[in-house]
Amino acid sequence: MNDAREQILAGIRRSLGRPALEGEALDTVKSRLARPSRHVIPERVNLEAQGLRELFISKARGVSASVAEIKTMSEIPVAVATYLAGENLPARVVQAPALGEIDWSATPTMETRIGAATKTDETSLTVADSGIAETGTLLLSSGPATPTTLNFVPPTHIVVLRRDHVVASYEDAWDRLRAMSAGSGQPRVANFITGPSRTGDIEQKIEIGVHGPLRLHILLVGEG
Amino acid sequence: MAHAPTSHAFPENARAALDDPILQRALGNLKRGFPVKRAEVVADLPEFELLRDVARDIKNHTLAHLDAYLEIYEANVVKSGGHVHWARNAEEACETVMAICREAGAKTVTKGKSMVAEEIGLNAYLDDRGIDRVETDLGEYIIQLRDEPPSHIIVPAVHVTKEQIGETFRAAHDGLDPRRGLSESRDITDEARGQLREKYFAAEVGITGANFLIAESGSSVIVTNEGNGDLTQTLAKVHIVVASLEKMIPTMEDALAVLRLLARSSTGQEFSVYTTVSNGPRRSEDLDGPDAYHVVLVDNGRTAMLGTENQDMLRCIRCAACMNHCPVYGAVGGHAYGWVYPGPMGAVLTPSLMGVEGSAHLPHASTFCGRCEQVCPMKIPLTKMMRHYRERSYQNGHGGSIARNALGLWSYFASRPRLYAPMARIASWMLRCLSRDRGVLRWLPFATAWTRYRDFPTPQGGTFMSAYRRGDLE
Numbered sequence: 001m002n003d004a005r006e007q008i009l010a011g012i013r014r015s016l017g018r019p020a021l022e023g024e025a026l027d028t029v030k031s032r033l034a035r036p037s038r039h040v041i042p043e044r045v046n047l048e049a050q051g052l053r054e055l056f057i058s059k060a061r062g063v064s065a066s067v068a069e070i071k072t073m074s075e076i077p078v079a080v081a082t083y084l085a086g087e088n089l090p091a092r093v094v095q096a097p098a099l100g101e102i103d104w105s106a107t108p109t110m111e112t113r114i115g116a117a118t119k120t121d122e123t124s125l126t127v128a129d130s131g132i133a134e135t136g137t138l139l140l141s142s143g144p145a146t147p148t149t150l151n152f153v154p155p156t157h158i159v160v161l162r163r164d165h166v167v168a169s170y171e172d173a174w175d176r177l178r179a180m181s182a183g184s185g186q187p188r189v190a191n192f193i194t195g196p197s198r199t200g201d202i203e204q205k206i207e208i209g210v211h212g213p214l215r216l217h218i219l220l221v222g223e224g
Numbered sequence: 225m226a227h228a229p230t231s232h233a234f235p236e237n238a239r240a241a242l243d244d245p246i247l248q249r250a251l252g253n254l255k256r257g258f259p260v261k262r263a264e265v266v267a268d269l270p271e272f273e274l275l276r277d278v279a280r281d282i283k284n285h286t287l288a289h290l291d292a293y294l295e296i297y298e299a300n301v302v303k304s305g306g307h308v309h310w311a312r313n314a315e316e317a318c319e320t321v322m323a324i325c326r327e328a329g330a331k332t333v334t335k336g337k338s339m340v341a342e343e344i345g346l347n348a349y350l351d352d353r354g355i356d357r358v359e360t361d362l363g364e365y366i367i368q369l370r371d372e373p374p375s376h377i378i379v380p381a382v383h384v385t386k387e388q389i390g391e392t393f394r395a396a397h398d399g400l401d402p403r404r405g406l407s408e409s410r411d412i413t414d415e416a417r418g419q420l421r422e423k424y425f426a427a428e429v430g431i432t433g434a435n436f437l438i439a440e441s442g443s444s445v446i447v448t449n450e451g452n453g454d455l456t457q458t459l460a461k462v463h464i465v466v467a468s469l470e471k472m473i474p475t476m477e478d479a480l481a482v483l484r485l486l487a488r489s490s491t492g493q494e495f496s497v498y499t500t501v502s503n504g505p506r507r508s509e510d511l512d513g514p515d516a517y518h519v520v521l522v523d524n525g526r527t528a529m530l531g532t533e534n535q536d537m538l539r540c541i542r543c544a545a546c547m548n549h550c551p552v553y554g555a556v557g558g559h560a561y562g563w564v565y566p567g568p569m570g571a572v573l574t575p576s577l578m579g580v581e582g583s584a585h586l587p588h589a590s591t592f593c594g595r596c597e598q599v600c601p602m603k604i605p606l607t608k609m610m611r612h613y614r615e616r617s618y619q620n621g622h623g624g625s626i627a628r629n630a631l632g633l634w635s636y637f638a639s640r641p642r643l644y645a646p647m648a649r650i651a652s653w654m655l656r657c658l659s660r661d662r663g664v665l666r667w668l669p670f671a672t673a674w675t676r677y678r679d680f681p682t683p684q685g686g687t688f689m690s691a692y693r694r695g696d697l698e
Binding site: 004005007008009011012013014015016017020021025026028029030032033036037038039040042043044059063097115116117119134135137142143144147148149151152153170171174185186187188189190191192193194195196197198199200201202203204205207209210211212213 | 290294312
């Protein structure tokens, strides 16, 4: 296979009519990678914090997600129970270890479990790093406290997002991720999620809920 | 089963497609769908045109430095615990994937939609070696059950109607109530979800493509709507990414600029539901994720396109805007093109990858209306490239003898103005006489294919040059 590698690289250089990059040309490449620079950011996100939150909510609803606003983390159990009851879903939740400190005593009938998702889980509760106002997109990253299966396996996905983590653009969200993972490298997986899963594969008719979640519910938490 | 290319038979394929009422109904859905949605979301982003220039420049820069970015990318994949395999051609790529499957003891392999996997014939390769391959994208799953090749690069089963899918599911899925309703797309979607759920968990290997490979971090990026790609790569023990060389992009910021164009151009969404950035296998503390992460980098003709007039095609991000807006694709569908890549992008890419000999008709499958170029997010000069292939095929002696002789005759006169002017006068007089001054001809020798559907307008009055000399061009 090493032959293949060398031949492909040599083929590229031959086609481009130059030897392997060195000196200044290689520095161009390296500095582009060392200091990633942003391109065009849409004007629509030039908003104050409140405007960004409003844009985030309307964009998320526009892609068939639902959004509920609560003031503190302690309101999560009641908000989850209310949502599940409203959707006529069983009061059972598998939650990300990152949310392990939630006190469910206010909703005694709720069955909760902490961990990754299994085949039979119906509803997951996870936490997003950022919410992106531009298109109502969530950014979630994987880790021991935030397993990826929670985002995809259960048919109902409830995501906790702090109000002050709503940012303007994907780039803002990525800067936050870079800052959070500074030193340890990127998470194994970063998921940009914009609404529940969908398909247009049958006669172009949009059906919400295919292999991923059928419902995406966002709990926007914070005051101000 | 392998589907042999039939690009050489485009005229016959196209004729059959035009006479297929079910296909024509399916294509009608496409024309009413994506172009309308695209226009809406593009109108909603004033920066769209500017982003097209940005995206073109990013890819041009990447291609000009491709070797360096590939090497840095490889080093970063290794750093995050993954493996990179280089494959010169389709066979090497398939062998590599199969070797990883064997090592993983794979019986069941789930697969997300990947056009390069179609290109290298990976499906038939795995099937022939006893792998239980399960396509997880709904459209791909439908055509796998029907043993058909994809007819569109985003919606591979666009040629199939709801009723046909219902019949296919009834025949393929055992143990379900035979009287169950399958007439609505919701029923079909739910049944597919149920059928595939077990497979995700059973699979030893999950194969996906990649929309981008990011040099900065050694990441692979997939962009999907159904969530099948993420289930495929998260739940299998081994994740294999199959990607062609030109998926390379320097940084996440570069990828994000292109991502603002991709979904808008493709399905008319502002952003696809899932954009997933993956870095290597699961880590020691992780509760889920694959134990191993492999990337198979596929050349299969790309390096030979670099530095040639075909290099621009390597900017293609497989959004399908060109085929969604193409009157020829809209009339004949994807199967007529006879290989993995249909529409205008296929008319350029197919001859670039498989050689113009087996696909000489494809660059002619265009009215040159230029819609494809107008909507291409990467500003690929598709009509110019098709024209280049037409010229090449003419020089190589391809094309019908009537067209060749007519062009030869015309170019003889056109390059001799003193002969051309009187000949043009005579020809125009003759055409007028032939039409008996009705102004149109219903029939022309050697041009019956044209006059069968259209009247040929005959020249009225003098030639351009005679008017020019008289000075009455007002």
